[in-house]
Amino acid sequence: MSGQYIAFFILSLLTISGAIFMISFNRVIHMVVALAFTFLSIAGLFILLEAEFVGLTQIMVYSGGVSVLMLFGIMLTQHSKVERSEQKPALRIFTFAGILAFFVAVFYGIQKTPWSQEAVxxxxxxxVKEIGVQLYNNYVIPFELVSVLLLVALIGGIIMAKKEADDE
Amino acid sequence: MIPASSYLLVALILFCVGLYGALTKRHAIIVLLSIELMFNAVNINLVAFAKYGLFANMTGQIFSLFSITVAAAEAAVGLAILISLYRNRSTVHVDEMDLMKR
Incomplete structure (x- = not known):
């Protein structure tokens, strides 16, 4: 039981510190690498919550897919080494104050709500078997719709990234 | 047993960091990544409630799978828009993408 606490502590520490590093780094490549660590630790949190399939999907899609895709995006566009990476200070302070108010409000809500004490x-x-049974019994239509969505995203991505090359 | 509120707290911190990054960073790819971070925070909440919720069942995990799929599609389309925009305007900074504001 205490091993669960230790695992949760380490994983949540890695998750949050990766996100904080992502915000505070100056170079774009470093930000993406820090965020890849965050994605991996979130997969660990999913496995800790006994959702192994979601955790493995997280590793495949986010750590393997989205991070590499974003690295490709950075390499294909401009990435100057030293640059002003943030907006104007007035906007930053205003945003920080707003987010702090949001954080305090939701934190108060989380602490005050009586969550159920028993876990499934x-x-x-x-x-994996349980997810498959649920997916093909109760969620067939959303499953098929998601496949259509992926096809549309694939074709749309190709067309949008390719169109201007033909005109030149 | 780890209380449900600790998972919710981690997700809340991640969401706030992602929101701050999405609103203040200039580089468009970092803005996209911050949005992915917010998606991930929501997924942590969904999976946590699949275990700790009032009517806890597998639906939370399945919904988080759908959400991961939609987030991946969104990242791909966002990057395609970004590359097309870079080819036309040769900028990746969100405060210079103001063609519809002028």
């Missing part, structure tokens, strides 16, 4: 024990059942 998923460790006895096969997570």
């Amino acid at each position: 024990d998923y460790s006895t059942q096969n997570n």
Whole structure:
């Protein structure tokens, strides 16, 4: 039981510190690498919550896919080494104050709400099998719609990134 | 047992950091990554409530799978728009993308 606490502490520390590093680094490549660490630690949090399939999907899609895609995006566009990476200070302070107010409000809400104390024990059942049964019994239409969405995103991405090259 | 509120707190901090990054950073790719961070915070909440919720069942995990898929599609389309914009305006900074504001 205490091992769970230690794992949660380390994973949440890695998650939050990766996000903070992402905000505070100056070079864009370093930001993406810090965020890749955050994505991996979030996958660890999912596995700690007994959602193994979601955790592995997180590793595949975010750490493997989105991070590399963003690195490609940085390499294909301009990336000057030293640059002013943030907006004007007045806007930053205003945004920070607004987000702080939001944080305090939601934190108060989380602390005051009586969450249910018992947790479901998923460790006895096969997570992947259970997700497959649910997906093909109750969520067939959203599943198919998501496949259509991925196809549309694929074609749209190709057309938008390719169109101007033909005109030149 | 780890209380549900600690997972919610981690997700809240991640969401706030992502919101700050999305609103204050100039580089468009970093803005996209901050949006992905906010998506991830929401996914942590969904999976946490699949275990700790009032009517806890697998639906939270399945919804987070759909959300991951939509986020990946959004990242791909966002990057395609960014590359097309870079080719036309040769900038990646969001405060210089003001063609519709002038």
